[in-house]
Amino acid sequence: MARRKIIAGNWKMNMTPTEAAALVETLKPLVKTEEADVVFCVPAIDIIPVVKACEGTNIAVGAENMYFEEKGAFTGEISPSMLTDAGVKYVIIGHSERREYFAETDETVNKKVLKAFEHGLTPIICCGETLTQREQGITLDLIRKQVKIAFQNVTADQAKTAVIAYEPIWAIGTGKTATTEQAEEVCAAIRACIGEVYDEATAEAIRIQYGGSVNAGNAAELFAQKDIDGGLVGGASLKADFGKIVNYK
Numbered sequence: 001m002a003r004r005k006i007i008a009g010n011w012k013m014n015m016t017p018t019e020a021a022a023l024v025e026t027l028k029p030l031v032k033t034e035e036a037d038v039v040f041c042v043p044a045i046d047i048i049p050v051v052k053a054c055e056g057t058n059i060a061v062g063a064e065n066m067y068f069e070e071k072g073a074f075t076g077e078i079s080p081s082m083l084t085d086a087g088v089k090y091v092i093i094g095h096s097e098r099r100e101y102f103a104e105t106d107e108t109v110n111k112k113v114l115k116a117f118e119h120g121l122t123p124i125i126c127c128g129e130t131l132t133q134r135e136q137g138i139t140l141d142l143i144r145k146q147v148k149i150a151f152q153n154v155t156a157d158q159a160k161t162a163v164i165a166y167e168p169i170w171a172i173g174t175g176k177t178a179t180t181e182q183a184e185e186v187c188a189a190i191r192a193c194i195g196e197v198y199d200e201a202t203a204e205a206i207r208i209q210y211g212g213s214v215n216a217g218n219a220a221e222l223f224a225q226k227d228i229d230g231g232l233v234g235g236a237s238l239k240a241d242f243g244k245i246v247n248y249k
Protein backbone atom coordinates (compact mmCIF):
# COMPACT_ATOMS: atom_id res chain seq x y z
CA MET A 1 0.00 0.00 0.00
CA ALA A 2 1.32 3.42 -0.93
CA ARG A 3 2.36 5.53 2.00
CA ARG A 4 0.48 8.79 2.45
CA LYS A 5 2.72 11.84 2.17
CA ILE A 6 3.17 14.05 5.22
CA ILE A 7 4.25 17.64 4.81
CA ALA A 8 5.01 19.54 7.99
CA GLY A 9 6.03 23.11 8.60
CA ASN A 10 8.45 23.77 11.44
CA TRP A 11 7.93 27.38 12.38
CA LYS A 12 10.90 27.32 14.82
CA MET A 13 11.08 30.45 17.04
CA ASN A 14 9.00 32.63 14.74
CA MET A 15 5.50 34.14 15.03
CA THR A 16 3.91 35.73 18.07
CA PRO A 17 0.46 34.32 18.94
CA THR A 18 -1.19 37.16 17.05
CA GLU A 19 1.05 36.67 14.02
CA ALA A 20 0.52 32.91 14.19
CA ALA A 21 -3.27 33.18 14.01
CA ALA A 22 -2.94 35.56 11.06
CA LEU A 23 -0.51 33.23 9.26
CA VAL A 24 -2.94 30.33 9.61
CA GLU A 25 -5.66 32.45 8.00
CA THR A 26 -3.31 33.20 5.07
CA LEU A 27 -2.21 29.58 4.64
CA LYS A 28 -5.54 27.82 5.23
CA PRO A 29 -6.90 28.14 1.69
CA LEU A 30 -3.47 27.41 0.19
CA VAL A 31 -2.75 24.12 1.95
CA LYS A 32 -6.05 22.40 1.19
CA THR A 33 -5.37 18.92 -0.17
CA GLU A 34 -6.77 15.42 -0.09
CA GLU A 35 -3.43 13.93 -1.03
CA ALA A 36 -1.23 14.49 2.01
CA ASP A 37 -1.25 15.03 5.75
CA VAL A 38 -0.47 18.66 6.54
CA VAL A 39 1.00 19.66 9.89
CA PHE A 40 1.94 23.02 11.38
CA CYS A 41 4.55 22.57 14.12
CA VAL A 42 4.51 25.77 16.10
CA PRO A 43 6.08 27.38 19.19
CA ALA A 44 4.43 26.30 22.46
CA ILE A 45 2.81 29.67 23.08
CA ASP A 46 1.19 29.58 19.64
CA ILE A 47 -0.37 26.14 20.05
CA ILE A 48 -3.72 27.22 21.48
CA PRO A 49 -4.46 30.00 18.97
CA VAL A 50 -3.22 27.84 16.07
CA VAL A 51 -5.34 24.84 17.11
CA LYS A 52 -8.35 27.16 17.28
CA ALA A 53 -7.57 28.72 13.91
CA CYS A 54 -7.16 25.27 12.31
CA GLU A 55 -10.50 23.91 13.52
CA GLY A 56 -12.53 22.46 10.65
CA THR A 57 -9.53 22.28 8.30
CA ASN A 58 -7.23 19.47 7.13
CA ILE A 59 -4.35 20.95 9.17
CA ALA A 60 -3.05 19.10 12.23
CA VAL A 61 -1.00 20.92 14.82
CA GLY A 62 2.35 19.78 16.15
CA ALA A 63 4.71 20.96 18.86
CA GLU A 64 8.40 21.60 18.28
CA ASN A 65 9.53 19.87 21.46
CA MET A 66 8.30 18.41 24.75
CA TYR A 67 9.75 17.01 27.95
CA PHE A 68 9.76 13.32 28.85
CA GLU A 69 8.48 13.73 32.42
CA GLU A 70 4.75 13.82 33.22
CA LYS A 71 4.75 16.83 35.57
CA GLY A 72 6.62 18.51 38.37
CA ALA A 73 9.52 20.83 39.08
CA PHE A 74 10.87 21.26 35.55
CA THR A 75 10.72 25.00 35.07
CA GLY A 76 10.08 26.04 31.52
CA GLU A 77 9.25 22.60 30.17
CA ILE A 78 6.05 21.40 28.49
CA SER A 79 4.60 17.95 29.26
CA PRO A 80 3.00 15.51 26.80
CA SER A 81 -0.39 15.86 28.57
CA MET A 82 -0.25 19.61 28.15
CA LEU A 83 0.17 19.08 24.43
CA THR A 84 -2.60 16.52 23.99
CA ASP A 85 -5.00 18.56 26.13
CA ALA A 86 -4.34 21.55 23.88
CA GLY A 87 -5.18 19.53 20.74
CA VAL A 88 -1.67 18.69 19.53
CA LYS A 89 -1.26 15.53 17.42
CA TYR A 90 2.43 15.56 16.45
CA VAL A 91 5.66 16.50 18.18
CA ILE A 92 9.07 17.11 16.64
CA ILE A 93 11.73 15.31 18.65
CA GLY A 94 15.49 15.71 18.44
CA HIS A 95 15.71 18.48 15.87
CA SER A 96 19.38 19.27 15.25
CA GLU A 97 18.87 22.75 16.71
CA ARG A 98 17.68 21.16 19.97
CA ARG A 99 20.66 18.80 19.89
CA GLU A 100 23.11 21.63 19.22
CA TYR A 101 21.81 24.44 21.43
CA PHE A 102 19.97 22.53 24.16
CA ALA A 103 22.22 19.50 24.58
CA GLU A 104 19.69 16.88 23.49
CA THR A 105 21.23 13.47 22.99
CA ASP A 106 20.14 10.27 21.27
CA GLU A 107 19.19 9.00 24.74
CA THR A 108 16.93 11.95 25.61
CA VAL A 109 15.42 11.67 22.14
CA ASN A 110 14.55 8.03 22.90
CA LYS A 111 12.93 8.97 26.24
CA LYS A 112 10.82 11.61 24.50
CA VAL A 113 9.83 9.24 21.68
CA LEU A 114 8.62 6.63 24.18
CA LYS A 115 6.69 9.25 26.12
CA ALA A 116 5.11 10.65 22.96
CA PHE A 117 3.78 7.19 22.01
CA GLU A 118 2.52 6.64 25.55
CA HIS A 119 0.37 9.75 25.12
CA GLY A 120 -0.83 9.04 21.59
CA LEU A 121 1.32 11.75 20.03
CA THR A 122 3.01 11.01 16.71
CA PRO A 123 6.71 11.80 16.98
CA ILE A 124 8.54 13.39 14.07
CA ILE A 125 11.99 12.09 14.92
CA CYS A 126 14.86 14.08 13.44
CA CYS A 127 18.24 12.78 12.42
CA GLY A 128 21.03 14.20 10.30
CA GLU A 129 24.74 14.73 9.83
CA THR A 130 27.00 17.78 9.83
CA LEU A 131 29.01 18.71 6.76
CA THR A 132 32.18 17.45 8.43
CA GLN A 133 30.58 14.09 9.14
CA ARG A 134 29.41 13.85 5.53
CA GLU A 135 32.92 14.67 4.30
CA GLN A 136 34.33 12.03 6.63
CA GLY A 137 32.07 9.48 4.94
CA ILE A 138 30.32 8.50 8.17
CA THR A 139 26.80 9.76 7.31
CA LEU A 140 25.07 6.39 6.99
CA ASP A 141 26.68 4.90 10.10
CA LEU A 142 25.79 7.97 12.12
CA ILE A 143 22.18 8.07 10.94
CA ARG A 144 21.73 4.37 11.64
CA LYS A 145 23.04 4.93 15.17
CA GLN A 146 20.69 7.88 15.73
CA VAL A 147 17.72 5.89 14.46
CA LYS A 148 18.50 2.72 16.42
CA ILE A 149 18.81 4.60 19.71
CA ALA A 150 15.70 6.72 19.05
CA PHE A 151 13.65 3.51 18.56
CA GLN A 152 14.92 1.54 21.56
CA ASN A 153 11.96 -0.14 23.31
CA VAL A 154 9.52 1.19 20.69
CA THR A 155 7.19 -1.59 19.53
CA ALA A 156 6.74 -2.44 15.85
CA ASP A 157 3.11 -1.23 15.99
CA GLN A 158 4.26 2.11 17.37
CA ALA A 159 7.15 2.37 14.91
CA LYS A 160 4.75 1.87 11.98
CA THR A 161 3.02 5.13 12.92
CA ALA A 162 6.17 7.18 13.50
CA VAL A 163 7.62 9.81 11.21
CA ILE A 164 11.37 10.17 10.74
CA ALA A 165 12.77 13.42 9.34
CA TYR A 166 16.15 13.16 7.67
CA GLU A 167 17.68 16.62 7.84
CA PRO A 168 21.29 17.07 6.80
CA ILE A 169 22.44 19.86 9.12
CA TRP A 170 24.43 21.54 6.34
CA ALA A 171 21.21 21.96 4.33
CA ILE A 172 19.13 23.59 7.08
CA GLY A 173 18.41 27.26 6.47
CA THR A 174 21.37 27.49 4.10
CA GLY A 175 19.55 27.37 0.79
CA LYS A 176 21.78 24.38 0.03
CA THR A 177 19.44 21.42 -0.51
CA ALA A 178 20.78 17.90 -0.60
CA THR A 179 20.58 16.49 -4.11
CA THR A 180 17.68 14.14 -4.65
CA GLU A 181 20.21 11.30 -4.87
CA GLN A 182 21.80 12.23 -1.52
CA ALA A 183 18.40 12.60 0.15
CA GLU A 184 17.05 9.35 -1.28
CA GLU A 185 20.21 7.43 -0.40
CA VAL A 186 19.90 8.31 3.28
CA CYS A 187 16.11 7.89 3.44
CA ALA A 188 16.45 4.43 1.85
CA ALA A 189 19.16 3.56 4.39
CA ILE A 190 16.86 4.66 7.21
CA ARG A 191 14.07 2.45 5.86
CA ALA A 192 16.49 -0.48 5.59
CA CYS A 193 17.61 0.13 9.17
CA ILE A 194 13.99 0.06 10.38
CA GLY A 195 13.60 -3.20 8.43
CA GLU A 196 16.59 -4.67 10.30
CA VAL A 197 15.38 -3.52 13.70
CA TYR A 198 11.76 -4.61 13.09
CA ASP A 199 10.57 -6.24 9.86
CA GLU A 200 9.66 -5.44 6.29
CA ALA A 201 6.07 -4.46 7.10
CA THR A 202 7.26 -1.85 9.60
CA ALA A 203 9.86 -0.51 7.17
CA GLU A 204 7.20 -0.21 4.47
CA ALA A 205 4.76 1.58 6.77
CA ILE A 206 6.98 4.15 8.46
CA ARG A 207 7.04 7.58 6.87
CA ILE A 208 10.35 9.31 6.20
CA GLN A 209 10.57 13.02 5.42
CA TYR A 210 13.40 15.02 3.97
CA GLY A 211 14.14 18.44 5.49
CA GLY A 212 16.69 21.12 4.61
CA SER A 213 15.95 24.07 2.34
CA VAL A 214 12.84 22.48 0.84
CA ASN A 215 11.06 25.04 -1.32
CA ALA A 216 8.38 25.32 -3.99
CA GLY A 217 10.99 24.64 -6.67
CA ASN A 218 12.53 21.44 -5.35
CA ALA A 219 9.66 19.77 -3.44
CA ALA A 220 8.22 17.80 -6.38
CA GLU A 221 11.50 16.13 -7.27
CA LEU A 222 12.39 15.32 -3.67
CA PHE A 223 8.94 13.97 -2.81
CA ALA A 224 8.89 11.80 -5.94
CA GLN A 225 11.72 9.66 -4.56
CA LYS A 226 10.80 6.13 -3.55
CA ASP A 227 11.72 6.51 0.11
CA ILE A 228 10.84 10.17 0.68
CA ASP A 229 7.33 10.52 2.05
CA GLY A 230 7.17 14.30 2.33
CA GLY A 231 9.09 17.08 4.00
CA LEU A 232 9.84 18.93 7.20
CA VAL A 233 9.95 22.50 6.02
CA GLY A 234 11.46 25.42 7.93
CA GLY A 235 11.74 28.84 6.30
CA ALA A 236 9.35 28.17 3.42
CA SER A 237 6.58 27.05 5.80
CA LEU A 238 6.12 30.66 6.93
CA LYS A 239 5.20 31.86 3.47
CA ALA A 240 2.52 31.33 0.86
CA ASP A 241 5.09 29.05 -0.79
CA PHE A 242 4.09 26.39 1.72
CA GLY A 243 0.84 26.01 -0.21
CA LYS A 244 2.85 25.21 -3.34
CA ILE A 245 4.97 22.71 -1.43
CA VAL A 246 1.89 20.94 -0.07
CA ASN A 247 0.35 20.89 -3.56
CA TYR A 248 3.65 19.95 -5.20
CA LYS A 249 2.17 17.67 -7.86
Ligand SMILES: O=C[C@H](O)COP(=O)(O)O
Nearest residue numbers: 010172173212213234235
Ligand atom coordinates in the same frame (compact mmCIF):
# COMPACT_ATOMS: atom_id res chain seq x y z
O1 LIG B 1 12.79 21.53 10.55
C1 LIG B 1 13.03 22.07 9.47
C2 LIG B 1 14.38 22.15 9.01
O2 LIG B 1 15.27 22.53 10.00
C3 LIG B 1 14.60 22.79 7.68
O3 LIG B 1 14.67 24.18 7.75
P1 LIG B 1 14.78 25.00 6.37
O4 LIG B 1 13.67 24.52 5.50
O5 LIG B 1 14.63 26.44 6.77
O6 LIG B 1 16.12 24.68 5.80
